Amino acid sequence: MTMTVAAELARDADGHLANRSDWNEEVAAALAREEGIEELTDRHWAVINFMRKEFDAKGDAPSIRKLTKESGVSTKELYGLFPKGPAKKSAKIAGLPKPKGCI
């Protein structure tokens, strides 16, 4: 059912949420399933919450380096949590646009 809710929300050209105000934890879970992540664990949430906090402060998602240094999730674990592209996937699930940085 949540899947339907997320499917109806406005998206940008990259498939990320167009409006941050549409985001909530249920939407996050639905977006995660779109990316092949069946269940969001506490470790996923540590990343998602850090992404949201950084975006609010800086206006862009953090670099992988900053993310791993400050969220307490190592590079290896990060790639395990969000296989096939942690930067983009975690941003999408967090309801943020695709990160602009290169690092």
Place this chain on the structure above:
Amino acid sequence: MTNNHQPIEKVSIIISRGSLEGVYPGLIMANGARMEGIEATLFFTFFGLDAIIRRRMDRLKVATVGNPAMHLPTLLGAIPGMSSFATSRMKREMEKLDIPPVGEFIEMIHDAGGTLYACKATVDMFHLSKEDFCPQVEDIISVGQFYEMSAGGQIIFT
């Protein structure tokens, strides 16, 4: 049109130069590939090996001579200390952008699932062995093995 645009799934990046500006583009591209979920292999050859030689990797310098884009007359670029000066300036700018030092960057790419190889011909030529390299280096391989591993992917020479 959509059929002509298959997403890139795998890249093999060759790093052949040993200056700071010669090494970073390849590292950034490899890390960027992993961030996008693209399989990445790094092959270090000739002076590019300095980027994975333990005692050298964090001491790479910017070339201030023979590089017109530095906008510095050759004779000035040759003054002792000029290269170190340019290197520290560039490192400071990179730190601002959150680009890690070489050693940390290599570790990051490795932890992200990228694989690193040293070129056998160069290793033999410079009389090096596996012990000279950082632990993230998977193996010393021949050109033939490199091509085998790169099957089905894009090869990028830097």
